[in-house]
Amino acid sequence: MFTGLIKETGRVKSVRKGSGLMRLGVLSSCVYKEAEKGESICVNGVCLTVTDKKSGVLYFDVVKTTLDNTTMKRLSLSSWVNLEPALKVGDKLGGHFVLGHVDCESRIKSIIRERNYFVLRIGYEKKFSSYIVEKGSIAVDGISLTVQKKESSFFSVSIIPYTFEHTNLKHKRTGDWVNLEFDYLLKKDR
Numbered sequence: 001m002f003t004g005l006i007k008e009t010g011r012v013k014s015v016r017k018g019s020g021l022m023r024l025g026v027l028s029s030c031v032y033k034e035a036e037k038g039e040s041i042c043v044n045g046v047c048l049t050v051t052d053k054k055s056g057v058l059y060f061d062v063v064k065t066t067l068d069n070t071t072m073k074r075l076s077l078s079s080w081v082n083l084e085p086a087l088k089v090g091d092k093l094g095g096h097f098v099l100g101h102v103d104c105e106s107r108i109k110s111i112i113r114e115r116n117y118f119v120l121r122i123g124y125e126k127k128f129s130s131y132i133v134e135k136g137s138i139a140v141d142g143i144s145l146t147v148q149k150k151e152s153s154f155f156s157v158s159i160i161p162y163t164f165e166h167t168n169l170k171h172k173r174t175g176d177w178v179n180l181e182f183d184y185l186l187k188k189d190r
Contacts, residue, residue, distance in 0.1 A: 002042045002084050004095035004137075004144025006167050007031050010043075012079040013057050020064040024048075024075065025057045031083045032056055040100070042084040044168070045142030045179040046070050047100025070102045071141075071177045080168040082142045095144030096137035102179040104128065109154050110174050118159040119148070120169070122178065126153075131182035139181040143167050
């Protein structure tokens with residue numbers, strides 16, 4: 001389980017695609033130091049298991065189902081990814097509960113710079129409409145955010161400068177894909 005508070009951004013150092021499996025290597029400094037083989041790390045909102053670590057690079061095996069349903073299949077060398085280690089007993093609980101089980105991938109419709117913050121508009125399929133609630137939580141590439149406005153085909157989130165600078169959002173452009181995980185508490189009763 002995660003909180004959606006990104007610990008660091010890492011850079012993809014290797015992508016090896018095989019039969020139904022992708023081996024992903026991510027350069028990390030902060031998360032790398034504490035990560036151990038077998039631990040869960042949230043990578044762009046996807047819960048992955050550390051299968052190896054060498055020379056500052058964390059390695060993950062990504063199965064076909066995950067590739068089919070997330071933006072992991074779109075990663076290439078030098079892509080920026082958000083990294084968050086799993087919660088440990090005694091950790092502060094900020095953000096919201098993020099499971100690392102991505103519901104869908106979606107495209108950024110626009111990134112608008114306001115005076116001192118950013119607004120992202122992100123599209124969604126109608127079948128997910130009931131999971132998007134104004135002032136409710138949503139994880140975008142693993143980042144815990146609050147839905148500011150919901151329209152019929154997109155929702156808006158406001159991004160403070162700190163979050164923009166300390167996540168992969170500063171590298172995103174209109175049309176880029178992101179992983180969405182809807183708030184578990186909203187999905188529970190539906």
